[in-house]
Amino acid sequence: MRKRILITGAAGFLGSHLCDRFIQLDYHVIAIDNLITGEIRNIEHLFPLDNFEFYNHDVCNYIHIPGDLDYILHFASPASPPDYLKVPIQTLKVSSLGIHNCLGLAKNKKATILIASTSEIYGDPLVHPQTEDYWGNVNPIGPRGVYDEAKRFQEAMTMAYHKYHGVSVRIARIFNTYGPKMRLNDGRALPTFIRQIINNEPLTVYGDGSQTRSFCYVDDTIEGIYQLLISNYCLPINLGNPDEISIIEFANRLIDISGKNSELKFEKLPIDDPKRRQPSIELAKKKLNWLPKIQLSEGLKRTLAYFMAP
Ligand code: NAD
Ligand code: UDP
Numbered sequence: 001m002r003k004r005i006l007i008t009g010a011a012g013f014l015g016s017h018l019c020d021r022f023i024q025l026d027y028h029v030i031a032i033d034n035l036i037t038g039e040i041r042n043i044e045h046l047f048p049l050d051n052f053e054f055y056n057h058d059v060c061n062y063i064h065i066p067g068d069l070d071y072i073l074h075f076a077s078p079a080s081p082p083d084y085l086k087v088p089i090q091t092l093k094v095s096s097l098g099i100h101n102c103l104g105l106a107k108n109k110k111a112t113i114l115i116a117s118t119s120e121i122y123g124d125p126l127v128h129p130q131t132e133d134y135w136g137n138v139n140p141i142g143p144r145g146v147y148d149e150a151k152r153f154q155e156a157m158t159m160a161y162h163k164y165h166g167v168s169v170r171i172a173r174i175f176n177t178y179g180p181k182m183r184l185n186d187g188r189a190l191p192t193f194i195r196q197i198i199n200n201e202p203l204t205v206y207g208d209g210s211q212t213r214s215f216c217y218v219d220d221t222i223e224g225i226y227q228l229l230i231s232n233y234c235l236p237i238n239l240g241n242p243d244e245i246s247i248i249e250f251a252n253r254l255i256d257i258s259g260k261n262s263e264l265k266f267e268k269l270p271i272d273d274p275k276r277r278q279p280s281i282e283l284a285k286k287k288l289n290w291l292p293k294i295q296l297s298e299g300l301k302r303t304l305a306y307f308m309a310p
Pocket of ligand 1: 009012013014032034037038039057058074075076078079094116118174175176177178
């Protein structure tokens, strides 16, 4: 019998890679998305398969799934800052009402549920690198609060279902992930820079570009999510690549790899933009025997090749 898995946010960047991964593993995949930031073309190649089902549904509404479920992956939520600033209320709802529905379903089906949490729960961190025992520095009423606080609530709700109802839970605190199938106009740094390189426009670096991020190639993140799912670890765990880089250096690296002569254009730094971000992945190494394998230059080469293909 095939294992049955529900993936929410299935038409998005990470959700669609997860669909591919679990289809490869011969699971029966039930995919849900309301397409608020996702793209159907990310998953339409799976439509002919008899072990793939897709439902255009908002997870904030009751989720009815006939039959058994072994696993639920809750990945529905806008993830790019410009996206969630456009739909702040939906962003708050999907990680509160949406996770409540998913947890109720997990309890009912006795399924293991893994939630996509985020490095954003650490806010503009005062501890560096960020370890899982750091509680974070988030401005609840700032523009990013709609995402960060929703994700913090989501973790709290998930732990409550675990402690109170005994639901089997996994909490992945995912750091910036990049790769094929991102939406080129989603406003995040990497797709924006790639779109600008393709269109021969200057790359828009916010602030002076000295803020840092640590970018993980999507295949590594997906492997980490899979290893976490099949583990028995039920507390939050960081998944990311500790290779920290400033945004200005990141933009220049992309230009170098692309072979173009693009220039940089400096624009205003968004409010509450975190200054530094780097995961500690000691826990993931120990508990999951996982660590990212793809170096930034290699991942950027693969991503550029995907988007620049004729
Ligand atoms: P994405 O925007 O590409 O995908 C999110 C998907 O969720 C979209 O297809 C969207 O239409 C869907 N969605 C949103 N609200 C929904 C709702 N109410 N009902 C049904 N579907 C809904 O973003 P992504 O980068 O793939 O991120 C996926 C998840 O991973 C998000 O929960 C995000 O917070 C988390 N995450 C991503 C990253 C990253 O670097 N990509 C880092 C940390 C956490
Ligand atoms: N950024 C930038 N230019 C852009 C888009 C983003 O300089 O066109 C910066 C942004 O201010 C942030 C970093 O790049 O400091 C990463 O932004 P992204 O939206 O990718 O992720 P997040 O801020 O959520 O980590």
